[in-house]
Amino acid sequence: MKRRDFMKKGSAVVATSVVGSTLVASCGGGDTTAPDTTTGGTGAGTGANPAPTTPDPVATPAPVPDAPATTPAALVEQTFYITEGEHEMMDATGVGTIVPFRSFNVADVPDTINVPGKAIIVNQGDTVEITVVNRLQSVHNFTISRLVNDKNVVIADTGVIPAGETRLVSFTANVPGTYRYEDATIVNNMKINSMVGMHGGFAVMPLDANSGNPLNDQLTVGSRKFVQQLFWVFNDVDPNFNNAIINGTASSAFTPQYFTMNGLSGRPPAPLNGSPASSPGxxxxxxxxxxxxxxMLVGALGDRALVRCINFGMAKHSMHIHANHFEWLTTDGDMVDGMMDADPVQTTKDVIPLNGKGGICDVIYPFDAPPDAWPIFNEATVQLAKDEGRKIAYPMHFHDEMTQSAKGGSYLFGLMTDVFYEPKPKA
Structure with a gap:
């Protein structure tokens, strides 16, 4: 599909959720447009059934993070195994490209990968012990860091981990916030192993200054509250670069062909350029x-979700949300002016910049009724959709065009996900 056609048909794009049909409002006519009311669930009114999914034999999504302890000063232990494996990246031809990756794997299983690695959430004051086992024949390391006042602050570092050896790093999580972990080896001014998959997210939850108990609903003490949190870990993928690095050939050439979110890209439901009725997967x-x-962001009206965004790719991106605007809290460790205000108006944005090479930002998505939506958007609207077997959803994608495609032209195979509205739980 050409970009012009993609943009013209954007408002008609419909995707199917795991449990039913989805209604999607998409870019082009305004962010508060009511969801598309088509119910076929297979895209642009085609009515075709999704093709059988294609299993991926080696790449497995990282597990969701464990909930932090409910008491302070706990001991948190995690073991990672440095592994190599492959993942099939898809485009509009319907024929995937097998791409090699390295990862911090949670299972000691050869030829498997978790890209990104498992996210870790701890409480301020916890003792964290991370064991890293190098199952490869190459030298690696493991670090946890973030930017503070434009300087990289490292809070954990195993040092060099020779082939076949194990290292343990132990530290106290003192400062709340969002961090990145990665193999920080730099060659040709690039963190080559981080770029080919050895990365993940780490977070420290704050303690209440009076009670000393963990606060599970704030990014930092006094900031606006949320009821759920998750990580969006982004990366740019060049298969040729990955092959060169994993084969031991230093490379400075990097031309990304795929853009990923938590290790995956979109797989559209509609036929594109002669591909099957829906793309494999x-x-x-x-x-x-x-x-x-x-x-995916999934919530009921009134819910609020904290999203910890980490960009391990080389390029700076512009993150765009539909339905409601993000409440922008931090960028690279710096608080956004107004983030502590009770009224989020000063920090409310529909596009958030996200720096490359390990850039971090924290945002809250409010599950409010989209303003100016028609038909009127309320609890009854959401409940009716559920009763009819439909899902109300709005997209999140990046506004820099290259990220919305694969191999420089396969639109809808890029970096995107959906925001789903669910009815409030019944009392």
Whole structure:
């Protein structure tokens, strides 16, 4: 599909969720447009059934993070195994490209990968012990860091981990916030192993200053509250670069062909350029970023979700949300002016910049009724959709065009996910 056609048909795009049909409002006519009311669930009114999903034999999504302890000063232990494996990246031809990756794997299983690695959430004051086992024949390391006042602050570092050896790093999580972990080896001014998959998210939850108990609903003490949190870990993928690095050939050439969110890209439901009725892997939560539970935002009216965004790719991006605007809290460790205000108006944005090379930002998505939506959007609207077997959803995608495609032209195979509205739980 050409970009011009993609943009013209954007408002008609419909995706199917794991449990039913989805209503999607998409870019082009305004962010508060009511969801598309088509119910076929297979895209642009085609009525075709999704093709069987294609299993991926080696790449497995990282597990969701464990909930932090409810008491302070706990001991948190995690073991990672440095592994190599492959993942099939898809485009509009319907023929995937097998791409090699390296990862911090949670299972000691050869030829398997978790890209990104498992996210870790701890409480301020916890003792964290991370064991890293290098199952490869190459030298690696493991670091946890973030930017503070434009300087990289490292809070954990194993040092060099020779081939076949193990290292343990132990530290106290003192400062709340969002961090990245990665193999920080730099060659040709690039973190080559981080770029080929050795990365993940780490977070420290704050303690209440009076009681000393963990606060599970704030990014930092006094900031606006949320009821759920998740990580969006982004990356740019060049198969040729990955092959060169993993084969031991230093490379400075990097031309990304795929853009991922928590290791996955979109798999569209509609026929594109002669591809099958739906792309292989469509609606498979282990292959399709629009159906990946680690990436989708799912909530009821009144809910609020904290999203910890980390960009391990080389390029700076512009993150765009539909239905409601993000409440922008931090960028690279710096608080956004107004983030502590009770009224989020000063920090409310529909497009958030996200720096490359490990850039971090924290945002809250409010599950409010989209303003100016028609038909009127309320609890009855959401309940009616559920009763009729439909899902109300709005997209999240990036506004820099290259990220919305694969191989420079396969639109809808890029970096995107959905925001789903569910009815409030019945009392």
């Amino acid at each position: 469509y609606a498979d939560p282990t292959l399709d970023s629009m159906h990946d539970p680690r990436s």
